[in-house]
Amino acid sequence: xxxxxxxNALSEIHPLHDTVKKKLIAxxxxxxxxxHEHLLSLNExxxxxxxxxxxxxxxxxxxxxxxxxxxxxxxxxxxxxxxSYFAQSPSKLMIQALEDSRITLIPKSExxxxxxxxxDLANLVTEMFSLSLMLSQERMDSIQFESAAQRYRRLxxxxxxxxxxxxxxxxxxxxxxxxxxxxxxxxxxx
Numbered sequence: 001x002x003x004x005x006x007x008n009a010l011s012e013i014h015p016l017h018d019t020v021k022k023k024l025i026a027x028x029x030x031x032x033x034x035x036h037e038h039l040l041s042l043n044e045x046x047x048x049x050x051x052x053x054x055x056x057x058x059x060x061x062x063x064x065x066x067x068x069x070x071x072x073x074x075x076x077x078x079x080x081x082x083x084s085y086f087a088q089s090p091s092k093l094m095i096q097a098l099e100d101s102r103i104t105l106i107p108k109s110e111x112x113x114x115x116x117x118x119x120d121l122a123n124l125v126t127e128m129f130s131l132s133l134m135l136s137q138e139r140m141d142s143i144q145f146e147s148a149a150q151r152y153r154r155l156x157x158x159x160x161x162x163x164x165x166x167x168x169x170x171x172x173x174x175x176x177x178x179x180x181x182x183x184x185x186x187x188x189x190x
Contacts, residue, residue, distance in 0.1 A: 003028075006051045006104050009076050013131070014124035020114070024121075027110035033057075033097035040095040046084035048105040049128075052077050055101020056165045060173075061093050069174040071139075072098075072162050082132065098165055148177045152185045 003025050010016060010024075030053070033039055039057060040046055050057075052073050059071040059079055070093065073079040084091035085108060115122040142151050152175060155162060162171060172182040 005053055005076060009051065009078075010124060014120065014127045016120050016124060017118070020118045020121050023114055023118075024106065027107055027114070029105050031103045031105060033101045033103060035097055035099050038094055038096050039101075039103060040081055040084075040091055040093070042092070042094050043090040044084075045088055046081040046091050046093075047088070047108050048080070049085070049108065049111060050079050050095065051104040051106070052079070053102040053104055055103070056098045056161075057095050057101060057103075058098055058166065058170055058174075059093050059095050060170075067169075067173060069166070069170045071135075072159070072166060072174065074161060074165070078128065078132075082136075098170075143176045148175060148181055149185050149188065151175045151177075152182070152189065156189070 006028070007016070007021050007024070016024075031039070033055070039050060042062075050073075052075055054075055056072065056074045057079060058069050059073070059081070060067055060069045062068070071079065079095060081091040081093040081095070083089065084093070088108075111121075111125065115125050142154065146154070155171070155175065162174075166174075168182055169179050172179045175182065177185075
C-alpha cells in the first residue's frame with residue numbers, strides 16, 4: 001500500500017518505467033514518528049527526500065529566538081531541506097511531526113545514482129525540484145505582495161486542512177504575522 005502511494009504520487013509528476021519503480025522501491029525505507037518528534041534536526045544534514053504516507057509535518061527554523069514555520073506537508077506530499085539536501089551541509093531547517101506520521105525516505109545517494117542511469121527518473125527529479133522552486137517563489141510572492149488577510153484567505157482556500165492540524169502560533173508564523181493579528185483576521189473572515 002505504501003509503495004503504491006509513493007509510486008502514484010511520483011507518476012503524477014512524471015511517468016516512470018516499471019524497472020525504475022522497482023529500483024526506487026528497493027532503496028526506500030520507512031520511518032514512523034510520534035507527535036512532536038523530529039524527522040530532521042537542526043544542523044543535521046538532509047540526506048533523504050521525504051514522502052508523507054500518513055500524518056502531517058512542519059518545516060521550521062529559529063530566527064532571533066522565534067520559531068518560524070516555513071512549510072507544512074501532509075499525506076501524499078514530499079518535503080526536504082533544500083539547501084542542506086543539495087549542498088549536503090548542516091540544515092538550518094527542522095522537520096517535525098505535528099501528529100503521528102509514517103514517512104518514506106528516499107536516499108539522495110541512491111536517487112542520484114539512479115537518475116544518472118534512467119532518463120525518466122532524471123526527468124522526474126527535474127520536475128519535482130521545479131515544482132519545489134515554484135512553490136517557494138509563490139510563498140515569497142505571497143509574503144511580499146499580499147496583505148495578511150489575503151494570505152489567510154488563500155490558506156483557507158488552498159490548504160484548509162492546515163487549520164485542523166497546526167497550532168495557531170505555527171499558522172501565524174507561516175503567514176508571517178503575529179498570533180494576535182491572526183486572531184483579528186479570523187474574527188473578520190468568519
